[in-house]
Amino acid sequence: MSSFSRSAQQWATFARSWFLIDARMQPPGKIATMCSIRLQGKHKPIYHALSDCGDHVVVINSKHIAFSGNKWEQKVYSSHTGYPGGFKQVTAAQLHHKDPKAIVRLAVYGMLPRNLHRRTMMQRLHIFPEDELPYDIQANLTEELPQPREIPKKLSEYTREEIDAFPRLWTPPEDYKMK
């Protein structure tokens, strides 16, 4: 901005912003890519891996994420406690029931670069299962990001006029008992 003084412009460029993402009815993978890009700072032209230019990201409604396909039943999250016989495998549905934040957290963790900065970037990621945010995080938010997936409308959400404006594709025969 030309109206800013040099020091104010410098401060504005290197400030750490707080982004908000609503994960309702969104695939967790797409949410995770958006988070990982902003946590690393790759959305900024001043990006450098060593310059710690990542921002904070707040994800809300992580309890209401939507998986495509049958991934709730098919996707398996594995872990090992380190002890013999400690190999645990849980499906996405079971893991989500136990901890609604885990799926988004694990997805973002897997998308960040595998170096020592990853843990600090994960500390800057804040996931909330529902809409409620603590007041201090709410006060810090600067921008809300658009949702990656367009949520389709249910049949009950269409107005009477829209339903009537849609043409009838076929007419039933006269002697057929409808529905």
Place this chain on the structure above:
Amino acid sequence: MAARSVFRSLWTSFAGLKLESRGTNLSSLRTISIEGQILEVPVGAQPPNPTAKCPIYRWNLQNKYNYTDVLLLSQFIRSDGGMLPRRVTGLCPEEHRKIAICVQMAHRAGLLPDHKPKLPEDHVPKRPKPKLNRYLTRWSIDSVKPIYKTGLKWCKKRMPVGHPILKNNVRYGVKPLYIKH
């Protein structure tokens, strides 16, 4: 073209009921009569291709609909969510299958909340099932097993998304359709 009348209800009949009251010997006859009316539905828009046999081809919607187009799909389903027979709707076999699959996916995505099967009044669900949001589900929820060993990259067991019958749908972007995730 004259307006096609839609026959709303077929029941024009007497249903005689015999009531035996315990004290007296009289049997009172109760008749229930339901009258059906042929309603005149006003003429809507005309199809751009009236000579085709299948309604989808008549309106040139061949490869253009998806599971999200609930206004289209709701015209081919019953009130409990089942598909209407092909001999009644007049759909060609491929389109009937495509619509059936899209209706299945729409049901699983929760886009048709009012078309659930009617349960008896005293039905109590055994345990509350978790309501998970999903979309583009190809297989039925109870029939799918978890993939415990996904395999290496060259032999990975993929998780299918969507349905290959819709692979010819019109795509307005450059990106190809990913069926195997």
